[in-house]
Amino acid sequence: xxxxxxxxxxxxxxxxxxxxxxxxxxxxxxxxxxxxxxxxxxxxxxxxxxxxxxxxxxxxxxxxxxxxxxxxxxxxxxxxxxxxxxxxxxxxxxxxxxxxxxxxxxxxxxxxxxxxxxxxxxxxxxxxxxx
Amino acid sequence: xxxxxxxxxxxxxxxxxxxxxxxxxxxxxxxxxxxxxxxxxxxxxxxxxxxxxxxxxxxxxxxxxxxxxxxxxxxxxxxxxxxxxxxxxxxxxxxxxxxxxxxxxxxxxxxxxxxxxxxxxxxxxxxxxxxxxxxxxxxxxxxxxxxxxxxxxxxxxxxxxxxxxxxxxxxxxxxxxxxxxxxxxxxxxxxxxxxxxxxxxxxxxxxxxxxxxxxxxxxxxxxxxxxxxxxxxxxxxxxxxxxxxxxxxxxxxxxxxxxxxxxxxxxxxxxxxxxxxxxxxxxxxxxxxxxxxxxxxxxxxxxxxxxxxxxxxxxxxxxxxxxxxxxxxxxxxxxxxxxxxxxxxxxxxxxxxxxxxxxxxxxxxxxxxxxxxxxxxxxxxxx
Numbered sequence: 001x002x003x004x005x006x007x008x009x010x011x012x013x014x015x016x017x018x019x020x021x022x023x024x025x026x027x028x029x030x031x032x033x034x035x036x037x038x039x040x041x042x043x044x045x046x047x048x049x050x051x052x053x054x055x056x057x058x059x060x061x062x063x064x065x066x067x068x069x070x071x072x073x074x075x076x077x078x079x080x081x082x083x084x085x086x087x088x089x090x091x092x093x094x095x096x097x098x099x100x101x102x103x104x105x106x107x108x109x110x111x112x113x114x115x116x117x118x119x120x121x122x123x124x125x126x127x128x129x130x131x
Numbered sequence: 132x133x134x135x136x137x138x139x140x141x142x143x144x145x146x147x148x149x150x151x152x153x154x155x156x157x158x159x160x161x162x163x164x165x166x167x168x169x170x171x172x173x174x175x176x177x178x179x180x181x182x183x184x185x186x187x188x189x190x191x192x193x194x195x196x197x198x199x200x201x202x203x204x205x206x207x208x209x210x211x212x213x214x215x216x217x218x219x220x221x222x223x224x225x226x227x228x229x230x231x232x233x234x235x236x237x238x239x240x241x242x243x244x245x246x247x248x249x250x251x252x253x254x255x256x257x258x259x260x261x262x263x264x265x266x267x268x269x270x271x272x273x274x275x276x277x278x279x280x281x282x283x284x285x286x287x288x289x290x291x292x293x294x295x296x297x298x299x300x301x302x303x304x305x306x307x308x309x310x311x312x313x314x315x316x317x318x319x320x321x322x323x324x325x326x327x328x329x330x331x332x333x334x335x336x337x338x339x340x341x342x343x344x345x346x347x348x349x350x351x352x353x354x355x356x357x358x359x360x361x362x363x364x365x366x367x368x369x370x371x372x373x374x375x376x377x378x379x380x381x382x383x384x385x386x387x388x389x390x391x392x393x394x395x396x397x398x399x400x401x402x403x404x405x406x407x408x409x410x411x412x413x414x415x416x417x418x419x420x421x422x423x424x425x426x427x428x429x430x431x432x433x434x435x436x437x438x439x440x441x442x443x444x445x446x447x448x449x450x451x452x453x454x455x456x457x458x459x460x461x462x463x464x465x466x467x468x469x470x471x472x473x474x475x476x477x478x479x480x481x482x483x484x485x486x487x488x489x490x491x492x493x494x495x496x497x498x499x500x501x502x503x504x505x506x507x508x509x510x511x512x513x514x
Contacts, residue, residue, distance in 0.1 A: 021479040022329045028472040029361060067393060072470055074432075075392045076417035094400070094414040099436065101416055 058083035061113050066090070068103060069110040076103065077114075135203040142196045149189045156184040306346035307367055310339040317357045322378060323490030324453060326357070327483040334359040334376075352409070354378055359460075359480055370466060372473070374480055375409050377459040382500035383492075384457055390429070390507060392421035398511040399433075405512035407504070409461045410446045413437035419445055419470035422510050427452045427492040429506055430478045432470040443467050449477035450509065451484045452492040454499050457509070458484055 061080045068076045068090065078090035081100060088108065092099045153174045154161030160177075163170045171190055178184035301309065312333040318325040328334055335343070335358045343366070344351045352375075360366070360373035396418055404412045413436045422431035430449040437444060445465040451458040460477040486492070504514040 018329060018479055018482055021475050021482075022331070025329075025361070025472060025475050025479065026331065028475070029363060070419075073420045073423070074418055074434075074470070075396055075421045077393070077396060092416055094416070094436065096414060096438075099414075099416065 056083060056085070058088060058111055061111065064113050064115040067110075067112045067114055068108055069112075070103065070107045071109055072107070074107075076101065080111075132207055135200065135207055138196055138200045138203055142193065142200060145189055145193045145196060149186050149193065152184055152186050152189070153178075301342060301346045303343065303346045303367065306339075306342045310335050310343065310366075317359070317376070319356060319378070322380075322453075322455070323487040324458060325485050326359070326376065326458075326480060327485065328359060329479055329483060331362050332359050332480075333362055352377065354380075354459075361476070372462050372465050372469075374477055375459075375461045375463065376480070377409060377461065379407055379457040379459055379502075381407075381456060381502040381504070383454060383496040384452055384502045384504065384506050384509060385496070386424060386427075386429070386452060386494065386506040388507070390422045390424050390510070392418060395422055395507060395511045398513050402512040405509075407509055408448060408459055408512070409463055411435050411437045411444050411464050413440065416443055419467075420447075420474050424506065426482070428478065428481045429510065430474055430481065431510060432474050434467065434470075437464075445470055445473055447473035447477045448510075449474075449481035450506070451481040452506070453486050454490050454492060456502070 058080070062083060064080055066078065066080045068074075068088070070076070076090060076092070078092035078101065081089040081091045083089075085105065087102050087104050088111070090101045090103065092101050149171055150161050150164050153164050153171070156174065156178060160170075160174045164174065171186070171193070174184070175186050175190050179187065312335060314328060314333050316325050316327050317334050317336065326334075337356055340355055340358055341351045354377040355375055356378050357376040358366075358373045359376060360371075364371050364373065366373065396415070399415050404410055410433070416434045416436055418431055419434045420430070420432035422429060428449060428451050430447075433446045433448070434443050435446055445462070445467060447462040447465060447470065449460040451460070458481070460480045462473045462477060465473045502509075508514040
C-alpha cells in the first residue's frame, strides 16, 4: 500500500524544475476563464464619520530620486514626479530625452529614497562646532 | 510517354525470347542470362550461326531497343520539367531556386559543421542572392576590362532560363511555409551542446532562419543557431514572439561576484545598446525583471524604448554559460507586461541546455580562452 505513495512522492520530488516552468508557461499562454465574482454587498455603516485617509508615504518623496522594486523582481530608478493611490510616475533621464514612466501601485513592493538626506535643524545644531 | 512504355514492352519480349532460346541449349546459361549483366554475349558467341540457338539478331535488337528506351526516358524527363516550369508561378520558381541554393549553401544547418562553415555558407548564399538582384547588362555589352564569361554548354532548358532571370529570395509567406519545425532537441555536436526542447516547443534551425530573414529583407545574424517557439505561436501572426538562440563564441566568461541590479541598471543606462546580445536598441528604461545568476544561467528582462517608438517593449534574455562561449536565449520586442512569460520561456530553454563533458561551464577557466567581457559587462553592455 505504501509503495505507490513512496513512488508518487519520489516522482514529485524528482520532477525537474523545468516541469513547473512549462506548466506556468502553458498557464500564462492559455489562462483559464475566470468565473465572475459575486456582486459585493455594500458594507454596513458602523459609524457616521469615515476614518481619515491614511497618509501616503510616497507623497512625501515627490521630487526625490527614488528606486522602485516591483513584484516581478523589476527595478526602476528615477525622480518621483507624482504619486497617488493608483500609480506613481517616475521621471527617468534617458540619454536622448527624459521619460515620464508610470508604474501601478499594485505592482510595487518597495519605494526607496536615494536622495542624500538633508539633516533636520536639531541634527544640524548638534553637529555644529561649539564655541 | 507512350513510346517509352511501348519500347519497354518490346524489350521485355526480346528478353524473354533470348532467355527461352538460351535455356533450351543450356538451363545454366539461361539462369545466368537472367542474373549476370551482359552474360547474354557468351551464349551468343557460343551458338553463333547455330540455326536452333542463334540469338545474334535478338541481341542486336535488344541493344537497339535499350538505346531507344534511354533516349525516350531523357526526352520524357525534359518534357516533364519543361511543363512544370511553365506552370510554376514566378514566386514558385524563385522558391525552387532559393531552395536549390540553400540546399547547396547550407541546408544542413543543425548538426554538422561549425559556425565558421555556416558563416561561409551564409556569405555564399548572400552573394548569390545579391547576384540575382543586380541588373544584368544588356545582351552583347560586356564591361570593359573584364574577361567575357565562359560559354555554358548546359542545355538551355526553361528551368535554367528561369533561374537566370529570376534569382530572388522567397516571399516571407513562402519562407515560412517551407520551414521545417523540429521537436525533441536542437543539437550542435561541434560546439558540444544540445538543447532539449520542452514538450510544447518546437524550433527552426539556421537554414530556415536565414531564408525567413532574407525574405523579410533582414540582415541574417551569423550567431543565430535556432529560433524556438511555443507550438501555438504562428510566426506570421501579429504579436508573435519566439526565442532567438545565439552562440557567442568569444570564450569563457567570468561570473565572479554577485550581480548588483542597481549598479548594472546604472551602467546599462549609460552604455549604448549591447554589441553582443540581440536587442531592440533604443534606451533602457529599467529592468522588468532584474538580472539573477544561478546554476550557470543568468536571466533578466529589459524594458526598452526603441528609437522613434512611442511604447516600450521588453527584451528578455537568458544566458547559459559554457566553457568556450555563451549560449544566448533572447525574446526581442515582447509586449510590455509579458515579462513573466517571456522570462520563463528563455530561462526554461537555457536550463534545458546540456553541454558535453568538457564543454560545460566551470567557475575557473582551466586552459579556456577568455572572453573580453565578464558576465556583468555582458548584461550591462559595458563592453
